[in-house]
Amino acid sequence: QSDKFVSAGPQKFTQEFIDKQVEEFEVGKRHLANMMGEDPETFTQEDIDRSIAYLFPSGLFEKRARPVMKHPDEIFPKQTAIQWDAEGRPFHFLFYTGRQSYYSLLHDVYEKILAIERHQDKMRNKGLFTLLTGSRWLLKEEIEEYLVENISDHDYVRLIQLMEKLLSMPYCSLEEEFILKFRKQLEAQSSKHEIPALQYDPQGVAFSVADGRRKTAKASITLRDSGSGNITINGRNYLHCFPLLQDREQLMFPLHFVGMLGRFDIEGSVEGSGHSAQAGALRLAISRALLSFVSEGEVERIRQAGLLTADPRIRERKKPGQEGARKKFTWKKR
Amino acid sequence: MLVFFLFCFLYKSRLSLQYDHEKISERHTGQYYTLPAAHIQKLFPHGLPPRFQLQIKTFNEGCVMVRPPALELISYLKKADYSKPPLRYILYGDVGTGKTMCLSHALHYCYTQGWLIVHISDAHLWVKNCKELLPSSSRPSRFDQPIQASQWLKNFKITNERFLSKVQLGYVWTKRERTEKGQPLGELVDQGVNRMKSSSDVVGAVLRELRLQAGGATEGEGAFKLAVAVDGLNALWGKTSLKKEDRTMCEPEELTLIHNVRKMMKNNWSGGAILTALSQTGSLFKPQSAYLPSELLGEEGFDNMEPFVPVSVSNYNEKEFESCYLYYLDRNWLQHSHSRSEEGKKELIFLSNKNPSILERLCAFL
Numbered sequence: 001q002s003d004k005f006v007s008a009g010p011q012k013f014t015q016e017f018i019d020k021q022v023e024e025f026e027v028g029k030r031h032l033a034n035m036m037g038e039d040p041e042t043f044t045q046e047d048i049d050r051s052i053a054y055l056f057p058s059g060l061f062e063k064r065a066r067p068v069m070k071h072p073d074e075i076f077p078k079q080t081a082i083q084w085d086a087e088g089r090p091f092h093f094l095f096y097t098g099r100q101s102y103y104s105l106l107h108d109v110y111e112k113i114l115a116i117e118r119h120q121d122k123m124r125n126k127g128l129f130t131l132l133t134g135s136r137w138l139l140k141e142e143i144e145e146y147l148v149e150n151i152s153d154h155d156y157v158r159l160i161q162l163m164e165k166l167l168s169m170p171y172c173s174l175e176e177e178f179i180l181k182f183r184k185q186l187e188a189q190s191s192k193h194e195i196p197a198l199q200y201d202p203q204g205v206a207f208s209v210a211d212g213r214r215k216t217a218k219a220s221i222t223l224r225d226s227g228s229g230n231i232t233i234n235g236r237n238y239l240h241c242f243p244l245l246q247d248r249e250q251l252m253f254p255l256h257f258v259g260m261l262g263r264f265d266i267e268g269s270v271e272g273s274g275h276s277a278q279a280g281a282l283r284l285a286i287s288r289a290l291l292s293f294v295s296e297g298e299v300e301r302i303r304q305a306g307l308l309t310a311d312p313r314i315r316e317r318k319k320p321g322q323e324g325a326r327k328k329f330t331w332k333k334r
Numbered sequence: 335m336l337v338f339f340l341f342c343f344l345y346k347s348r349l350s351l352q353y354d355h356e357k358i359s360e361r362h363t364g365q366y367y368t369l370p371a372a373h374i375q376k377l378f379p380h381g382l383p384p385r386f387q388l389q390i391k392t393f394n395e396g397c398v399m400v401r402p403p404a405l406e407l408i409s410y411l412k413k414a415d416y417s418k419p420p421l422r423y424i425l426y427g428d429v430g431t432g433k434t435m436c437l438s439h440a441l442h443y444c445y446t447q448g449w450l451i452v453h454i455s456d457a458h459l460w461v462k463n464c465k466e467l468l469p470s471s472s473r474p475s476r477f478d479q480p481i482q483a484s485q486w487l488k489n490f491k492i493t494n495e496r497f498l499s500k501v502q503l504g505y506v507w508t509k510r511e512r513t514e515k516g517q518p519l520g521e522l523v524d525q526g527v528n529r530m531k532s533s534s535d536v537v538g539a540v541l542r543e544l545r546l547q548a549g550g551a552t553e554g555e556g557a558f559k560l561a562v563a564v565d566g567l568n569a570l571w572g573k574t575s576l577k578k579e580d581r582t583m584c585e586p587e588e589l590t591l592i593h594n595v596r597k598m599m600k601n602n603w604s605g606g607a608i609l610t611a612l613s614q615t616g617s618l619f620k621p622q623s624a625y626l627p628s629e630l631l632g633e634e635g636f637d638n639m640e641p642f643v644p645v646s647v648s649n650y651n652e653k654e655f656e657s658c659y660l661y662y663l664d665r666n667w668l669q670h671s672h673s674r675s676e677e678g679k680k681e682l683i684f685l686s687n688k689n690p691s692i693l694e695r696l697c698a699f700l
Contacts, residue, residue, distance in 0.1 A: 229684055239687045240623060245696070252684050261680040 013076055021072035028069065045070070135183040137163065142184070193299070193308055195291040208292045212285030214311050217273035219281035223289040224265040231266040233282070241270075247279035254287040254307050258294060284310060362400050364657040369396040369442060377445050379489045380455045381565075383434050385694060393665050401432065401654065403647045404439040410643065411443065411607055416559060419601035422639055424567065425611040427647035428625050430691030433611040434565055436647055440609055444561040449606070450497050452490070452544065452562045452598070457569035458616030460591050464576050467584075472535050476590050477578070483533035483591060487526045490540070497558060498523060519543065538594035545603040560606030562598050566613040570596055571635030573619050599638065610639075650688040658690070662697050670700045 029048060033040040036051050048069055056067040068075075083100075084090045094100040094107075138146070140156040151159075163182065166175065196208045207224040231238040231251065242248050255261050266286065270278040287307035291299055302308060316325035323329055374382075374396050382390075390396040407423055414421055425433040445451055454460075460482050470476035491498065498520030519540065526536030544560055564570070570592055576584040586592045599608060612630045614620060624630055627644060650658060659679060662668050672678045686693040 231687075236623065237687065239689055239692065245685065248685050252681065255684070256677075256681060259677075261677075261684055 018072055018076060021076070025069070025072055032069070135185045138182050138184055143182075193288075193291065193303065195299070196289060198292040206293070208289045210285045210289035212281045212283070212288060212310075214280035214284060215273050215277040215314055217270060217277040217281040219268060219270040219278065219285045221266060221268040221282065221285040221289055223286065223293070224267070225263065225293065226265040227263060228265055229262045231268075233266075233268045233270060242275060242279060244275065247275055250279040250283045251286065253283060254290055254302070257302065257305055257307065258290060258298065260290075260293070280311060283307070363402055363405065364399065364653045366397040366399050366657070366661055369398060371396070373442065373445065375492075376495075377442060377451065377453075377493055378438065379492050380485075381438060381441070381453050385691070386435065389694075393667075397661065398435060398439050398442075399432075399654065399657065399661075400439070401436060401647075403427075403432075403645050404436040406645055407436065407440040407609065408443050411440065414607060416605050419604050420560075420562075420606045420608050422599070422601065422608040422642040423610065423645055424627055424639065424642050425609075425645050425647055426625060426627050426630075428649070428689070429614050429622070430689050431647045431649055432690045433613065433647045435690075436645075437563060437565060437609055437611045441561065441563050444559075444607075445493075447559075449559040449561045450544065451493050452541070452560065453493065454486070454564045454566075454595065455489075456613070456616060457564055457566040457592075457595070458613065458618070460589065461569045461572070461586060462575040462618060467576060467578075468531070470534065470590055473590075475588060476593065477576075477584065477588055478531075478534040478590050480530040480533050483537045484527050484530050486591075487523050487533060487537065487540075491520070491523050491527070534590040534594075537591060541594050541598050545598065558605075560603075562606065562608045564595065564599075564608075564610045566616055567610040567639075568612050568614075568617050568620070568630040568632070568635065570599070571632050571638065572617060572630075575618055596638070650690060650693070655683065655688045655693075658693065667697055668700050673697075673700050 029043055030040040032048060032051050033043040035055075036047075038047065052067055052069050058066040060066055083092060083095060090096070092100045092104065094103045097103050137160055140151065140153065143156060143159065144151060163179070166179065196210045198206055198208050200206055201224075205224055205226055207222055209220070209222050212219045212221070233241045238248065238251065242251070252261070255264065268282060268285065270282060272278070273281075284307075287302060291302070291308075294302070318324055321329075374390065382396075386396075403425060407425075410421065410423065425436055427433055441451060441453060460479060464479050464482065466479065466481060468478045468480060470478045498518060522536060522540060522543075526533045526540070570586060572586065574584045574586055574589070576589075578584055578588075599610075601608070612625070612627060614622060614625055614630060617630065620630060627639075627642075628636055631639060659668075659682070663674065668674060670678070673682065682693065682696060686696050
């Protein structure tokens with residue numbers, strides 16, 4: 001129904017129509033060549049104009065009104081094809097800007113700019129890339145040491161900005177050595193964790209001991225490599241200690257992450273705080289104890305999973321003049 | 335592959351093992367057998383745990399797993415001598431390990447063998463949350479619980495319909511009501527159901543009559559064996575949470591129902607068996623870690639029940655867990671795609687520690 005309301009606009013020619021006109025023009029051109037007695041293959045547009053002027057002499061002063069035989073592309077105005085489908089939805093995404101071709105051209109140019117910038121980045125960072133990650137700029141104190149002079153914060157910031165500008169040049173790899181003098185390597189964090197030693201039972205069963213803490217709850221664990229999945233905490237089964245599913249899931253997390261669920265026997269003791277904190281403390285202790293059973297790459301993975309970070313959150317102090325740590329007394333306007 | 339094989343075997347045997355207790359033996363441990371719907375309606379109008387009743391409704395069938403404690407009980411029942419005083423069996427174990435289910439299994443066996451069933455589904459219900467506590471009409475120092483008593487009589491009637499016409503007796507209730515000698519048991523039960531005031535006394539009378547008549551006639555029409563099943567036995571000797579009118583605590587002794595059931599527990603009659611199960615979940619004033627008979631029954635209860643045959647019920651072992659897991663898979667209960675994998679199964683084992691009730695609750699939302 002929307003067809004009724006679409007304005008016709010300048011008359012639109014379909015592509016088939018134009019193609020047909022082109023065909024007719026070619027055929028007509030050959031006919032004309034035959035008529036004039038010239039070779040159809042080498043009949044150019046100038047020859048056509050000459051022939052038409054000869055065959056149809058016209059006394060009109062306006063040159064553009066005289067009979068013309070030209071290629072249809074020159075006669076029919078170059079039009080845009082219909083830009084919307086049968087339901088009235090436009091094809092191009094920029095149709096509603098009014099000038100879709102112009103804006104899409106701008107888009108293309110910008111894309112090319114971005115591609116070139118990316119290429120530039122690649123080229124630029126080829127040399128220094130591996131050395132820049134895992135290192136940082138020297139601190140203000142270290143620069144002062146190097147220069148044996150005092151510099152202010154403002155000066156330090158200016159220096160770092162200038163270094164960054166140097167790095168942004170495409171061919172800064174020429175000055176690699178110079179730049180590296182002012183960068184310091186960061187230590188890999190995973191080597192900081194100390195892995196508890198793997199001890200052996202009289203029976204030859206491997207076990208390790210580890211501690212964990214969370215919010216006043218302290219846990220200490222012995223992880224045995226015996227092959228059953230029993231967990232005993234404070235002498236009782238963990239089903240009794242943690243009737244809540246959430247706590248048991250916390251216990252399960254380190255073992256499940258490493259994929260060794262049914263392999264270990266855990267014997268532990270916890271004290272202090274509430275059930276959730278105790279579960280958190282146990283989880284930390286299990287992850288630490290697991291480090292000795294696991295390879296180097298796995299240690300890094302466990303660290304990145306956040307199993308080895310001790311949760312620093314503690315109960316916030318209640319402040320005077322307030323109900324609790326954050327809650328204020330009722331505010332009265334007067 | 336082994337799992338798949340076991341599953342096939344399990345599935346086949348699940349369909350074929352109906353309720354033929356003769357054929358069930360130790361090699362069927364871990365397999366499920368179906369309780370016929372008619373039996374469930376008659377035998378367990380109040381007996382099954384509520385979650386299991388929900389499961390029956392969902393799966394449209396009641397399947398019970400055959401487990402060693404139940405088999406042990408049934409074998410004792412088969413071998414016992416019924417001319418002697420009844421043996422007392424106590425099922426004990428940790429919370430959620432399946433004591434009530436094993437008891438129901440054994441009770442089903444008794445039912446199919448044609449015994450008369452006296453089943454108290456949860457004695458804890460009589461000892462707490464009672465709205466009406468009437469002073470007893472027959473004895474001055476006791477208290478009646480008409481609602482619970484009449485409820486129980488109704489259930490008793492449904493379970494033991496075929497016996498109601500057989501047994502005969504006579505009693506005096508109040509000045510106006512009396513039952514003559516020679517009246518069938520059914521009439522007595524009906525009277526208890528209709529007249530709420532004397533229902534607790536009716537219960538006592540019924541129990542006494544059954545005790546007297548159980549071992550009485552050895553052959554002929556009147557012969558029957560009596561199965562007394564009590565769940566939550568520790569309620570009989572624990573404390574109540576009911577208060578008398580002058581706001582002092584009630585002792586279990588002072589409740590008619592409890593008193594009568596205690597009398598049943600004594601083995602001064604013959605011709606039957608006493609099957610009981612302890613229960614910590616409904617018990618009052620007992621810590622959650624207590625599950626041994628001595629802890630839950632207390633000194634008095636323990637002395638009263640001695641000697642008894644203890645039967646311990648524990649968590650699923652590997653095979654039983656496997657079977658339960660396959661059953662849930664078979665019924666499409668485990669919808670989560672991860673739970674069908676090996677790792678999912680390991681997680682389930684860890685999280686539930688192969689405890690039946692916790693596993694059931696876990697699988698409920700998967």
